[in-house]
Amino acid sequence: MGIAERKLRHKESIRIGILEAAWQLVITDGWQSLSIRKIADAIEYSIPVIYNHFENKEAILLEFTKEGFEKLAETLREVKTAHTDPAQQLAAMGDAYWDFAFDNKEYYQLMFGLGIPACDTVKKVPELQEMTALMISTIKEAIAGSKNPEADYFLKFHTYWSILHGLVSIQMIESGKPDVTKKMIVQDAMAGFTKALVD
């Protein structure tokens, strides 16, 4: 009997509808103004229906957080495989990281809780681990082929990520939009980091 399947499909379609409606609202009005009531309004269902699909509002935000980290990880993975030299990979990944942040500002703000109350469960998100693992492996490879193969990879990874996140955060606070000349800052910072790492 396909009844159960049809029901499941229907339930899934509502779930997707919730996420799509939420995303549309975020795009137009930002995370701040997203509310359960507005989502319910948009999908033309009553409020409690949303709670049949998500435990609470935070669960919806967590969904997008995961999605964001997944997208970022994918972006970095692609960029990494496009190069062979670890130093080049780090530079290209830095560039891609910056572009991702401003091409997907809503995602980035949610992922790192910039100006919004984000989920405190972020650090447990496996998609985040996936992204950091990608950075760590590249750092390790760069260190292995450097003049100082004894360097602490975790410390260097932390520095690498922090520089990137810091550049993005400060830029987002200052203007919100990425300045074309500002991309030089990333490249300069990345060059400095890689130089210190490899030499």
Next chain:
Amino acid sequence: MGIAERKLRHKESIRIGILEAAWQLVITDGWQSLSIRKIADAIEYSIPVIYNHFENKEAILLEFTKEGFEKLAETLREVKTAHTDPAQQLAAMGDAYWDFAFDNKEYYQLMFGLGIPACDTVKKVPELQEMTALMISTIKEAIAGSKNPEADYFLKFHTYWSILHGLVSIQMIESGKPDVTKKMIVQDAMAGFTKALVD
């Protein structure tokens, strides 16, 4: 007639009471849970009294934001004057920046909107300008005495600040508390930056 003065003193004392009550609430429960009603409760006045002293909640937050930047600027100023060599100043200021962030976590989170809706008027705060001016001047001095005096001071300042803010932010997301070994990361990053700047 000292009546006006007495009234002014009284009004001022309520204003201070509001800020002190708010701060106490933030210390115990965080920015998220701070509300006008709780403040009113704490100062034993009705809600509208608060609106006689502050235009809205954001104005109260802005007050603390300014206070935070003022404190940070003062800290950096002290540290700077304790050294003469610009490179040493940058290192010491980096250290002090890190310490400030974790010794005054509530301030720092508000100042940079980490996990909370912060005022979007931050960039206009003169106390922020004061702090950045301090960093910029030191960067300029370091560049002037370096082997590359033609370096773009604004770019370098941006990099310097971003590294610091990035390190702090990532650390706050990851654990909230500063790891003792993590301070090595700041010092490593600062050393790398200064080396790239001076050499």
Next chain:
DNA sequence: TATTTTAGTTAACAGTGTTAGCAAAAATAA
């Protein structure tokens, strides 16, 4: 056809920032 399960609803609770309208107290003027 009768019964049970499921889906979706309304209405409420407890909280938020903010403000209009009113009462009482205090300061000023007569």
Next chain:
DNA sequence: TTATTTTTGCTAACACTGTTAACTAAAATA
């Protein structure tokens, strides 16, 4: 000292927020 005006602070409400209990109507099963 009394009357008037100003200031001060209050109650109560509005329009939101996330969340949930209790109920109805529809659909699936026996």
